[in-house]
Amino acid sequence: MTVFLVIGGIGLVVLLASLVFGDIFESFDIGEGGFSGIAAGVGAVVFGASGVIALAQDLSTLWAYVIGAGFAVIAFLVAQGLVKRLSDTEDPPPPPLDGAYGMTTATTGPGGGEVRLEGVQDLEARLAWSDEQIAAGTRVVVVAVSGSRVHVRPV
Template sequence: MLPFLIVGGVGLAVLLISLIVGDIFDHFEIGDGAISGTALGIAAVVFGASGVLTYTSGLDTVWAYVLAAVLAVVAYLIAVVFVKRLTKSSDGEPTSAVGLGGVTRSTVTPAGGEVSLDGPHEVERRLAYADDTIAEGVRIRVVEHSGTRVKVVAD
């Protein structure tokens, strides 16, 4: 029973790391995302839990390993499908903020500042910069969008 507990514990650690820090296998281009830390963690937890349950129910040790391995493979495949589906749905094409109007929420300088934009998908403040200093509370317009930052000019 100890191997099931060890594999399950390691799987739980991998799963927690993948959920908190991010998928640890994203940095390796293996099989176009076929290896997922989250899916491996789920598979190892299922292997450990199902192995312990089948072992304690009185089945032979060989059958406990076989059943645990089959359930772990099934859990891994299901998890990979769900992880791929979730990453595709969350990685939508970002909308451009160029042309949107808004208001400065702090003084915006070439070094930075904050603005609130009037777009339909804009619910938070954005980091902004400008060629010239723009005071707080001034209406602005976005002329460039780079990542999460926007370049603004006074309206």
């Protein structure tokens, strides 16, 4: 019974760590989107719980391992499939803005302004600033990004 409790406990720690801190196996690059810490944690927890339940029903230790492993594999595959489906629905990261061209829509200077960038679909217009006053309607290039604001200079 101790083996099932230890593996189930480790699985619970892995599961909680993956939920709180993000997928802990993400940096290992196993497969394409590959191996989920959440699914591994679920599998280990299910292995431990089903093994303990099997032993509590007076089944032999061999049957407890078979039952635990069977349910763990099923739980892992189901959880991995769900994690994969959820990760496939994530939005892609926004495109890099450094070097993007656009047009000022308002007078832009050190105090601020506004620019419309070409080829950027996430925002209609962006807050901008520049080192010098730039008149509205001037073609500009992004030289730096700070949060959602862009630092521009005339082309």
